[in-house]
Amino acid sequence: MELVIGIDIGGTKTKIGLVDKEGKCLEDTFFRTKEYPDIDDYLDKVVATIEELKDKFNYANILGCGIGAPNASSKNGTIENASNLLWKGTVPIIKKLNERMPMPMRIMNDASVAALGEMLFGNAKGMSDFIVITLGTGFGSGIVANGKLIDGFDGFAGELGHIDMTLGDGRITGLGVKGGLEAYVSATGLKRTIMYMQSKYLDESRFRSIAYNDLHGEDITKAAEEGDPIALKAFDYTAKILGLALANFTAFTQPEAFFLLGGLVNSGKWILDPLHTYFEEHLLEVYKGKVKLLSSGMEGKTAAISGAASLIWESHTDEY
Amino acid sequence: MELVIGIDIGGTKTKIGLVDKEGKCLEDTFFRTKEYPDIDDYLDKVVATIEELKDKFNYANILGCGIGAPNASSKNGTIENASNLLWKGTVPIIKKLNERMPMPMRIMNDASVAALGEMLFGNAKGMSDFIVITLGTGFGSGIVANGKLIDGFDGFAGELGHIDMTLGDGRITGLGVKGGLEAYVSATGLKRTIMYMQSKYLDESRFRSIAYNDLHGEDITKAAEEGDPIALKAFDYTAKILGLALANFTAFTQPEAFFLLGGLVNSGKWILDPLHTYFEEHLLEVYKGKVKLLSSGMEGKTAAISGAASLIWESHTDEY
Numbered sequence: 283m284e285l286v287i288g289i290d291i292g293g294t295k296t297k298i299g300l301v302d303k304e305g306k307c308l309e310d311t312f313f314r315t316k317e318y319p320d321i322d323d324y325l326d327k328v329v330a331t332i333e334e335l336k337d338k339f340n341y342a343n344i345l346g347c348g349i350g351a352p353n354a355s356s357k358n359g360t361i362e363n364a365s366n367l368l369w370k371g372t373v374p375i376i377k378k379l380n381e382r383m384p385m386p387m388r389i390m391n392d393a394s395v396a397a398l399g400e401m402l403f404g405n406a407k408g409m410s411d412f413i414v415i416t417l418g419t420g421f422g423s424g425i426v427a428n429g430k431l432i433d434g435f436d437g438f439a440g441e442l443g444h445i446d447m448t449l450g451d452g453r454i455t456g457l458g459v460k461g462g463l464e465a466y467v468s469a470t471g472l473k474r475t476i477m478y479m480q481s482k483y484l485d486e487s488r489f490r491s492i493a494y495n496d497l498h499g500e501d502i503t504k505a506a507e508e509g510d511p512i513a514l515k516a517f518d519y520t521a522k523i524l525g526l527a528l529a530n531f532t533a534f535t536q537p538e539a540f541f542l543l544g545g546l547v548n549s550g551k552w553i554l555d556p557l558h559t560y561f562e563e564h565l566l567e568v569y570k571g572k573v574k575l576l577s578s579g580m581e582g583k584t585a586a587i588s589g590a591a592s593l594i595w596e597s598h599t600d601e602y
Numbered sequence: 603m604e605l606v607i608g609i610d611i612g613g614t615k616t617k618i619g620l621v622d623k624e625g626k627c628l629e630d631t632f633f634r635t636k637e638y639p640d641i642d643d644y645l646d647k648v649v650a651t652i653e654e655l656k657d658k659f660n661y662a663n664i665l666g667c668g669i670g671a672p673n674a675s676s677k678n679g680t681i682e683n684a685s686n687l688l689w690k691g692t693v694p695i696i697k698k699l700n701e702r703m704p705m706p707m708r709i710m711n712d713a714s715v716a717a718l719g720e721m722l723f724g725n726a727k728g729m730s731d732f733i734v735i736t737l738g739t740g741f742g743s744g745i746v747a748n749g750k751l752i753d754g755f756d757g758f759a760g761e762l763g764h765i766d767m768t769l770g771d772g773r774i775t776g777l778g779v780k781g782g783l784e785a786y787v788s789a790t791g792l793k794r795t796i797m798y799m800q801s802k803y804l805d806e807s808r809f810r811s812i813a814y815n816d817l818h819g820e821d822i823t824k825a826a827e828e829g830d831p832i833a834l835k836a837f838d839y840t841a842k843i844l845g846l847a848l849a850n851f852t853a854f855t856q857p858e859a860f861f862l863l864g865g866l867v868n869s870g871k872w873i874l875d876p877l878h879t880y881f882e883e884h885l886l887e888v889y890k891g892k893v894k895l896l897s898s899g900m901e902g903k904t905a906a907i908s909g910a911a912s913l914i915w916e917s918h919t920d921e922y
Contacts, residue, residue: 411755427752434856435731441853533761536754
């Protein structure tokens with residue numbers, strides 16, 4: 283039996299699992315990324331975790347190891363200046379991990395990994411042109427055109443969360459980009475919009491008595507369900523900007539579909555219903571009615587692990 | 603000797619030529635597109651023109667015919683709803699031309715054709731990731747990633763002139779897009795900005811006594827050279843928006859270079875100097891200093907013909 287190691291490096295958790303050729307994660311585990319501020323300690327822990335997992339599959343042939351991480355450069359095998367990770371500067375993670383565990387290895391931006399996983403194992407099977415958007419704490423993106431992930435000149439393509447749509451006069455992202463999409467369309471962006479709507483309107487709202495630091499995404503969804511006018515306005519505004527952004531992205535690569543993943547999507551119809559309307563409204567005539575907005579076909583909890591493993595599976599199966 | 607027919611269909615002129623495998627246009631001619639409002643008359647004229655050209659190269663083996671045109675769909679072989687052409691709706695131009703002249707034929711968006719020409723014959727030789735921007739009456743774009751032109755789901759990718767960077771609150775393009783880039787960054791956009799600067803500021807300017815319809819690009823360049831404050835402000839504003847746009851595009855496919863083509867580029871340093879500054883200023887940290895702004899390596903007058911021919915040469919030469 284052939285298996286691939288999939289690693290998802292997140293700011294909070296590092297998830298590791300063993301993935302078969304159908305993308306199924308047979309065994310998985312995790313540990314807290316922040317407990318290892320030193321990259322060498324961290325990689326020792328990664329290797330130890332993998333050894334434990336492998337013990338349960340002694341008979342398996344491990345083909346390699348795929349890694350999804352924020353700010354990863356696939357071409358350099360590095361993680362560079364990741365704002366949500368403790369290791370600063372440029373981390374040559376593939377080189378360091380390969381020294382500990384020689385085998386084929388690849389790393390890629392987490393959203394690009396999600397796109398690859400969707401293409402090999404999920405709802406993008408058979409598609410040549412699509413874009414995955416991850417709406418979590420931030421705004422990530424993985425772009426596929428002509429059947430291939432777009433990497434860019436040195437592996438940093440697909441930073442759509444930092445596209446400015448306000449002619450340089452909008453909210454500031456974590457990376458200092460004025461008007462960057464991520465400052466509007468993300469879990470954090472939604473919280474900021476709750477603030478903005480309280481500044482703009484005088485409606486009564488449950489949020490008048492909740493501080494920014496105490497705001498949670500689920501509460502905003504719940505408030506919308508109860509008809510809270512600030513929550514409703516915030517969702518509409520978020521959907522409008524996302525709709526406009528996706529219409530802009532369509533003019534770039536004309537994808538067959540967008541896949542929307544991540545926490546913000548859990549707000550369901552509050553974000554998705556107005557999104558569909560704004561999106562179609564802003565599409566160029568030539569694109570109208572042609573671009574689908576879809577959800578992921580990957581299993582939630584282990585989607586990121588299977589996606590990471592697809593970096594290796596991609597080159598191992600004839601049918602792809 | 604092997605040759606390829608290259609056709610550049612423009613709103614004003616149709617240029618036709620015979621192109622060798624080095625991209626050199628050996629013979630070329632043109633006629634006025636607008637004199638043929640009926641597509642069948644037009645294609646008869648195209649075929650007659652080609653026959654004349656071919657007479658001079660009786661010994662040549664014609665490999666096929668490549669066409670560059672506005673609003674062309676490479677996948678459908680059509681021109682669809684082109685605002686600058688007289689033929690309305692969907693024109694199945696490849697089918698119709700092939701009936702008259704059976705041979706391998708391909709059509710593509712004019713800016714994409716420019717990108718392909720640049721890759722085969724011009725300054726983008728050896729590059730896998732770059733973007734061509736054409737700044738004429740409108741704003742066109744051809745995007746190459748992973749060494750391939752991005753076509754999109756049904757051949758309409760690369761409409762970057764209709765990307766809205768104003769959250770739906772800006773100038774309106776010819777296609778009705780609010781805030782579309784083309785309304786700012788193009789020969790027409792520059793004229794509109796001359797109007798805008800006269801509304802915003804009270805500076806004395808030669809343009810106070812020139813009506814919109816009498817404005818020409820060269821006059822604006824000349825005024826800038828003479829220090830006209832409205833002209834200087836207009837160029838700075840145009841460069842700022844283009845700089846922001848190119849920084850946004852970089853976050854999409856991370857090109858190695860942008861190639862800037864077309865009439866607006868003839869304004870030289872007045873647009874290019876501030877452009878370099880604004881572009882670098884707005885790039886994400888991870889891209890700074892890595893993306894070149896270049897000019898075309900194609901011979902001016904016949905560049906579009908050679909580009910069109912590259913659609914056929916692309917599949918005929920091993921070395922590409």
